[in-house]
Amino acid sequence: MIHQPRTLGELSLLFQRIEHPLLWAGGTYLMSRSDFYPFPSKAQIVDLGRIEELKRISRTDRHIDIGAMVTTSSLLSAGKLVLPSILKSALGSIISHITRRQITIGGSVCEPESRMAFSTALAVLDAQAEIRKWDEGRFTAAWIPVNRLYDKRGALLLGKTPFVLTKIRLGLEWGDFQRFVLIDNPIRTPDTAILVAFQATRNQTALTKVRFSASFPKRAFHLSPELENQLSLLNLPIHPDRVNTISYEMAHDLMNRHESITEFQAERTRRVFESFLHELNIQTLS
Structure with missing residues (x-):
């Protein structure tokens, strides 16, 4: 079954009803796995693609917030004037335009097994991720440095507790x-x-x-x-x-x-x- 919440509030209600939700962002990681097909018929897929709050890019005098459902393609287009050059280079290293349109920022950071271009660049920018963990019937938010999300193998450290990454925050003081x-x-x-x-x-x-x-x-x-x-x-x-x-x-x-x-x-x-x-x-x- 596929669920399509439109707000984080609706997502919270789904987490109350579903014991093991499978979050779907761009789908590039899940669809690349050989064990993804055939998919279990009882799986509860939560498609995050309709939550507008997760698609926003905003800037203040001190930082840039990038929603988890922003794609690498849209971030490159919208962020050319505000992104650090190292991040533009990392995003530009994804050659396939089709892949750029599918890979989401949150999906890239939360890929469970391996670090790729975006996470490698974020690690030197002192970026932080807003993680909302599901605990005792509600989401609890915390900001965690991106470079502390992974072990030395590059595997995600967030454990088995259900969570949602909602945004990435970049400060505006970058190296020259x-x-x-x-x-x-x-x-x-x-x-x-x-x-x-x-x-x-x-x-x-x-x-x-x-x-x-x-x-x-x-x-x-x-x-x-x-x-x-x-x-x-x-x-x-x-x-x-x-x-x-x-x-x-x-x-x-x-x-x-x-x-x-x-x-x-x-x-x-x-x-x-x-x-x-x-x-x-x-x-x-x-």
């Missing part, structure tokens, strides 16, 4: 150096694919507010506050020998924390990361 790199197709070639996001603020010749994340589909989700703190203490330009040392230390830490990734993926990530530091040097000296 932002880069997002995707190599290989994360769906077709997960054994070699990498997704890397990096941002920093340059304060004259000093680096501040460094953020770095890397994702390896169905293998790992990597954050390193220690590396970020180390880079935030550096002055530009960084000596080439120091760049080399830092990049190899990063790769060594990556392999130690995530045994599931391959040496090839670690080396790719190291070279991408190293290229960011070299680019910072070039821009400083030019």
Whole structure:
């Protein structure tokens, strides 16, 4: 049976009646699973596509709120003037226009097994997600940093408690150096694919507010506050020998924390990361 609530209030009423609702956003994850077909006839599907509140993009002087049912295509179109460049690059990495029109922001963040472009970029933007958990007959809302939603494999940490992600919030203070790199197709070639996001603020010749994340589909989700703190203490330009040392230390830490990734993926990530530091040097000296 398919239910189509029009408001969050109607959604709450459905949660009171349905024990295990299956939330349907864009459907790209569910339809890609081999065990999705044939679908159980008793399944209770809740289609979120008619809830207008979840389709809104709003901006204040301090932040941008993006509704969970906003598609990547509509976010790229509506948000060109207000989105950070790293987020536009991440969204633009989804090449298929058909897929862009289907993938929703909430569905991407809540995909249970693996982190892709949008989550990787949000992790360095200190984005927050509004999560409404169903508890004792009502929704309880809380803001959770996106980079705390996942374990080191990239799997969603929200557990078995029913929940709805309603919006993503971005602050308006972004680094003036932002880069997002995707190599290989994360769906077709997960054994070699990498997704890397990096941002920093340059304060004259000093680096501040460094953020770095890397994702390896169905293998790992990597954050390193220690590396970020180390880079935030550096002055530009960084000596080439120091760049080399830092990049190899990063790769060594990556392999130690995530045994599931391959040496090839670690080396790719190291070279991408190293290229960011070299680019910072070039821009400083030019």
